[in-house]
Amino acid sequence: METMERDAEYIANQCKYIRKMFSLTQENLADTSGLTVRTIQKVESGRHVPEVQTLRSLARGLGFDITVFSKLTPEEEKRQQEEMERALKKTVLVPTSPIRKPNDFYSRNREWHGLLFNAGAVEAGNALELTAAISDWMTDLDGIWDMSSAGQRLEYSAAISALCLELEGLGYLTHFGHFRQQHMHDKGMILDIGMITFLPKAGRDGVRYGIVTLEDPWEVPEQDRPKL
Template sequence: METMERDAKYIADQCRYIRKMFGLTQENLADAAGLTVRTIQKVESGRHMPEVQTLRSLARGLGFDMAVFLRPTPEQEKLRQEEMERALRKTALVPTSPIKKPNDFYSRNREWDGILINTSAVEADHALELTASISDWMTDLDGIWDISTASQRLEYATSIADLCRELEGLGYLTHFGHFRQQHMKDKGMILDVGLITFLPKAEHDGDRYGIVNLEDPWEVPEQDRPRV
């Protein structure tokens, strides 16, 4: 990192390039990085040198090392391009919606091949207890949702929505979405994965986007990748 030049204009250009590569709006990127839209706008203006913590948050949200915002040497340029190409294969952009009432879960849930639960944004102990209870519900439903009656499913959804509303009272929303992942060698193996992520309430409480960095041997199916 010491051999790379750091400047505000390069950071701005790189931030815009990566954001558009993934098909993200500034609002999407703010959601993924845990920053405000105004902060993203300032970074992309190129008129302000971002704080190191801001760059760390951007890099973490996008699944890159912070060095992605530092100008590479000619020798490092090829490695940088390979990193970008790998990110397109390994990064899932997941639209999510908050669970506020039973039908927010009842109408969208199904049997998943797996469930991913992200509590990293939650700090308060009482809020963490609620996220644990919601997470327990999600894992307990594995294998029984499809064999349950409509009345039973509605009962489950109502219990989950009650916990989500209680969590909202503590300043957090339970966002629910799903994505697909494909085995890197066996291209016919595509799994549907449910995503539950707990996010602080923001200026808008509607649909948001999460970024999931897939581990080997998984990648984003080619048909689900952004068109660049």
């Protein structure tokens, strides 16, 4: 990309088009790319030529190669359109919110068909130990949540939220969300996946968004996909 011309207006249009294709706000894209909202605004203004590293972060956050911001020939545009159509089938935007008190977990947890944990943003060893403990709790609850009494569920939720608050004291929030995935060949097989993501505390610590790219043979359920 370093040797390619970076056209500020083209990049701005591409960024806005793909962001809106996935129904992302500028704040959502800032979350997924690790950039500031101000940076997204500058890119989409078309008045500034973004740095290559900024484009790499944007492309990663959107689930594409950095070449998505390069001007293309008609043949390349056709291939890119096909890639975007495939991305709509394989990419899901997941809203998550922090666990701080028992009801943050109690009211949202259920039996999941699968669990996804992401502690990639956690570096400190003591914080990683807590992320492992929270993940173990979630895994241990698999298969027993539905058969537990309301009182037992509340006890479990209190234990998990206490660990989450301890982790917050070390500078990280435990974000909880879920998404659905559909089997590519058996369209009736739709699974609910619980997701726990450990994120550094930010200026805004409410709802955050992450992008998950599904592996074969899974894709986003047809009714959940944004439209081109």
